[in-house]
Amino acid sequence: MITNKIVKTDMQRRILGVWNLRGDRLSLGCLLIFLEELRIQQLIHKAEYIDLCFIGDGSKILSGNEVCGKDGLLRVLGKECCNKSIIITTLLDIDNINLYYQCDSFRILQNFISDASCEYILWPSANEQEILNYNCDNTFTVQKFFQNYSFIPYLSCRIGLLDWAINFLQSNVFPSIPVVIHLKNNPEEQNCSNANFDAWIAFFETCNVRYNAKFILIGNEKIDKRIHNIPNVLLARDFGSNLSRDLALIQTACIFMGMTSGPCQMALFSDVPYIIYKNPDHHAEKMHLELGREDRYSFATSLQKVLRAIETQENILSNFDFLYNNVNEHYWETKQEKLQLHKNEYGKKTF
Structure with a gap:
């Protein structure tokens, strides 16, 4: 029987996530789900720390100088060597992950584990083939944990990023309610939950005279020019x-709204109220397996909805x-108090 536990007695226990670089392109959404799974494993196994290792061709994520001449080694990843991948540099800004590694083969990782001075529990498996075949493009592991424990751990950005987001909100939004919006707009992916800009623009214009709210648009997608002229909309x-x-803004917002996308996973694994739209014809079978007939995930609050509808x-x-x-x-007052307490505790500390 295969076990994912590398047992070493009387040693510090760590979770080691293993991500296969040999498969599809890196996906922010899948990686955020994977980080949530690692946090869950940390709680289940009462581990001290979480580490994450990327196995496969380092040229996908490392700058040229870092790749050359280092075959056979397990590298510790930092921003200075991962600037080739915005996805990886973004992951480095997520809290509760201790160290990131990269190596070219599973054998190298096994050698590292055998020499480590701690007990590693591997996720999703200690078997190479199971790692290669693993699919985390779903929330089944998260839902199972919630079914057993009635809560989920939340993802969080590191302190410096939260500080930036708080400063942004205090300088540009307060006392209005901050609503973070992500309008996915990828022309190469038609019928894949791209935003209906006409509907959103009409919505923003109506809200301008009806609600004490400001809308902060995140993302680097091309934005309809009309949005620039709406006074209650800011482009982050x-x-x-x-x-x-952008992820820190989602975490510190009062409300998140938008389309299913990589960044929206930050809202899924948080207590932030949200409305997320999903094209009902996109991944219809997969969404039915995850949601059934409901409009929210099992671990979501009553103020967190995923709507399979065209907006x-x-x-x-x-x-x-x-x-x-x-x-x-x-x-809202409680949210502001928490943000202010955070600023008082950490001041201007940056990551």
Whole structure:
């Protein structure tokens, strides 16, 4: 029988996530789900730390100088050597992951584990073929944990990023309620939950005279020019945001809305109220397996919904109104107090 536990008695216990670089292109959404699975394993096994190793061709993520001449080694990854991949540099900004590694083969990883001065518990498996075949493009592991324990751990950005997001909100949004929006717009992926800009623009214009809210658009997608003229809409990239900062804005927002995408996973694994739209014809069978007939994941709160529907001005407004009226004044005051306490505790510490 294969076990994922590398037993070494009287040693510090760590979770070691193993990610296969030999498969499809790196996906932010799948990797954020994988980090959530690692946090779950950490709780189940009462491990001290989480490490993550990427196995396969290092040229996919490493700069040229780092790749050359280092065959046979397990490398510790930092931002200075991973600037070839915005996905990896963004992962380095997620909290609770201790060390990131890369090596060219499973054999190298096995040698590293055998020499390590700690007990490693591998996820998803200690078997190379099972790692190669593993698919984390779903929330089944998360839902199973919630079924057993009635909660899930939340993902978080590192302190410096949260500090940046808090400063942004205090300088540009307060006292209005911050609503972070991600409007996916990939022309190469038609019928894959791209945003209906006409509907969203009409929604923003209606909200401008009806609600005390400001909408912060994240992402680097091409944005309809009309949005620049709407006074209650800010483009985060105009203020120096990037993918890591976008995730921090999601975490610190009062409400998140938008399309299914990589960044939206940050909202899924948080307590932030959200409305996420999914094209009902895109991944229909997969979504049915995960959600059944429900409009939320089993681990979601009553203010967190995934809607398999094409967005219209009417349904966006109706769903936003539901969140706005249920995210009451007390909730918002508490959220602001938590953000201020965070600033008082950490000051201007940066990552």
